[in-house]
Amino acid sequence: MKRRIKIKGWIAAVAAAAVLAAGCGVRTDTPVESGATAPEETTIAQTSGAEKPTHPEPSTIEPFPTEPPETETVAEKPAHATRVVLMTDMHYLAGSLRDEGEAFTTMVNHGDGKLVNYVEEIVDAALEEAISQNADVLILSGDLSLNGEEDSHKELAKKLDKVELAGIPVLVIPGNHDINNPKAAGYQGKDIYPANNTDPAEFAEIYGEFGYDEANSRDSNSLSYTYYLDQNTCLLMLDTCQYEPRNQVGGMIKTETYEWIEQQLDEAEKAGMRVLPVAHHNLLDESKVYVDDCTIEHSDRLIDLLEERNIPLFLSGHLHVQHFMQHDDIGIYEVVTSSLATPPCQYGVLDYMSDESFSYHTRQVDMERWAKRHHVTDENLLSFDTYSPPTLNKIFYNQAYDAMKDSKEEEKAGDLFVKLTPSEKQQMSQVYADINAACYAGKAVDVVEEAKERPAYKMWQEYCYPAVLFEYLEYIVEDAVKDYNVLEVD
Incomplete structure (x- = not known):
């Protein structure tokens, strides 16, 4: 069974200890100290486990577009x-x-x-x-x-x-x-x-x-x-x-x-x-x-x-x-x-x-x-297909926004000093969330072409900051050549 699938070149590994993989996605599981609260600047609504919105704000790109799953038949x-x-x-x-x-x-x-x-x-x-x-x-x-x-x-x-x-x-x-x-x-x-x-x-x-x-x-x-x-x-x-x-x-x-x-x-x-x-x-x-x-x-x-x-x-x-x-x-x-x-x-x-x-x-x-x-009776479970995609999107938004917020306000990036406005951080965090959510589902191929045309993605390319998240986004875009949910080998 010999199969040939052309694999493109890949970006170099990024050695950034602050964002090592928790599974092997971008790590954000820094221990939370007692009394810790969610960052105040995050623009996506902070929600408690008991009060998570059933209908959070939709993202620009559906995080993992797919047909409704078959459940009645096997x-x-x-x-x-x-x-x-x-x-x-x-x-x-x-x-x-x-x-x-x-x-x-x-x-x-x-x-x-x-x-x-x-x-x-x-x-x-x-x-x-x-x-x-x-x-x-x-x-x-x-x-x-x-x-x-x-x-x-x-x-x-x-x-x-x-x-x-x-x-x-x-x-x-x-x-x-x-x-x-x-x-x-x-x-x-x-x-x-x-x-x-x-x-x-x-x-x-x-x-x-x-x-x-x-x-x-x-x-x-x-x-x-x-x-x-x-x-x-x-x-x-x-x-x-x-x-x-x-x-x-x-x-x-x-x-x-x-x-x-x-x-x-x-x-x-x-x-x-x-x-x-x-x-x-x-x-x-x-x-x-x-x-x-x-x-x-x-x-x-x-x-x-x-x-x-x-x-x-x-x-x-x-x-x-x-x-x-x-x-x-x-x-x-x-x-x-x-x-x-x-x-x-x-x-x-x-x-x-x-x-x-x-x-x-x-x-x-x-x-x-x-x-x-x-x-x-939990509405989030009864409407899970509505609740879960934007909830994941919000988590990835927080992941990017936290990385920008917690870094120094000015960061040397090559010969440029990066100083992001709140609006830029919000837009960049949203496009990161949209692409990453689709990647986790193995369906980045469905969203990357549209995402690359958005001003926020061009900001990532211009600033290349935060560096590890930029490298990760570039990897996703390069890898988004197929749907990774189905494989048949004869």
Whole structure:
């Protein structure tokens, strides 16, 4: 299966520690001090978790234009196909660790787009849909918790029981947020307080029924394992996280784990089994801006191992952006599923054929249908398709505006001194929000041509400031050559 897709040149990586990836989008999860409030200058209305507007002001460009998702019908599973439902980066936060107070609201409104205020409902609805998808397995590829809170892991694990009771095995692997995370916290009023975090042994115990106790083989040096889904399919669940003595954003695989991987690949090959590898971090340079924090360190070794055995596909998360690419236009494909917690709150459905061809598409969680079925009265959930796009847009607006507001009023940019007026900041923040929201949904191709004609985008090109956000915008525009929500390989 050799495919060639022309890949254009990419911008150089941006080394700016202040905006490193939280998943691997632009990071804005700076710890909030007790009593912290939302920035006063932000022109988009500040909203509390309990009072979020059902109809915020619309943006100029629809953040992720798409047809209404199908919810009543399920695509027929092809004969001789294994159906995998993929969910990732749900960032679940236990209800006992949050209220709708000031600290929690500030974290949500000035975060990286995760709707933590509705994460329990999103997860409940997504798991119900997984059951209806005629899936052979549900895979959660890391960042199960917001920041590794023990209570969040335990509460999520209880929710996974109902999927297995429906006859669908659930498999998990950790993400960079899940283990030994000192940011594990709860939110009460204006205060943020420490919560119990989770160590590797506790993670494996909590999720024992979802891969670890059922593994065919477990690596003694990591939380990697193999799971034989059937006599023909080996799922290679790779722990790519660094969490000793504390968690790090970037991913790597230990030398000893590579030895275990080779053994598992050899055994699967002898048994005539196809191998489907899954990890949290990315195999390929899916983000050209945040390579160090998104791509597995020294991933060439893993690529070589997989391509030597003609393994066609690798699945991952971490990026929070819906994306896919092929190694050197001819090798292994990688599909990155976007964050379940971030609008458009979607998951992946993979039909993996016996001849190793595959078909992948995303589905948005139908929150409105779920809310009506469960007699929910929250207008934001009943009108989720109206509420969530501008809410994400507002968060990304805040992200850009905060970066401008918190920087020095004058910034040296080449030979120019940049001094932005409030109006310029507002316009630039809005175009950034519009483009970034579409990018997260894998649909930047639908908006960039119009956005590039707007005066605000030309301001970004003129000022190139803030530098890291400008580089990120330029990357999105260059990458916006296709819709990344559908991939079929024969």
